[in-house]
Amino acid sequence: MPIFTFREPGWSPMQEMERLQRRMGRLFEETFGPGMTLRRPGVYPLVNISEDHDYLYVRAELPGINPQELEITVHEGNLILRGERKIPAEEKNINYHRRERESGYFRRVVSLPAPVNPDKVDASYKDGILTVKLAKPEEIKPRVIKVKSA
């Protein structure tokens, strides 16, 4: 896969940069595996999923949300996160310099990468990060097998 190409008619440095960026991304993915690049699902909120021996952890950045209004459901191997981010209306006599923070509702389905016990799910919210801790059922936990010597 050639990284550099010759200039084409209608060549523009921006286009070339984008092309290079895409190729670098692909090269990166081939070299380090898909885990190194981000998946872009296009649905709010974005989640990170990790695991240890006993649990799966699903985390999402949800700053400024009332945790009481979050609805978390586990259904057939899916985790469903629903809620609303509210930004209180300010007084009338103000003028905005920047308005980048957004409000609105969200509903996201995350398909879990491993089976979980739906009765053992914990959710916590701290500093704007939601952590859902899902217990793995006993039968899928890795087990150490001892070799008996005869």
Add this chain to the structure above:
Amino acid sequence: MNEKELTPKHKEEVQAKGERVRPGRIFLPAVDIFETPEALTLVADMPGVPGDKVTIDIKDNHLVISGEVSPAQAAGENMLLQEYHTGDFLREFQLGSLIDQGRIEASMKDGVLHLLLPKAEKAKPRKIEVKVG
């Protein structure tokens, strides 16, 4: 009632000026800035930053807000799927109005920083009465 559906925004990464001692990425927090005749208010989303890890620095009219993220993931966890990166937050502003530095109020709740910057007396807009002689 807000009927708008939220869409994910990818965090904008910035390059720090100078060499940083703490490794990791740095992102620009999303902010709202609004002004009343008395004060300037800045609201910034910095998820994962506890209240005691926020730094607000004002020198003349140059404002720097930064926050250190505490890692959410424990040491023994393996990442299975990653849709967002975590890192510290940093953003700089040039303030147009003079700020009364003695009365600045800052609070951090649920990953959102609220910063109230009251204007200095002489920076407040004044209505000038025209005397009719």
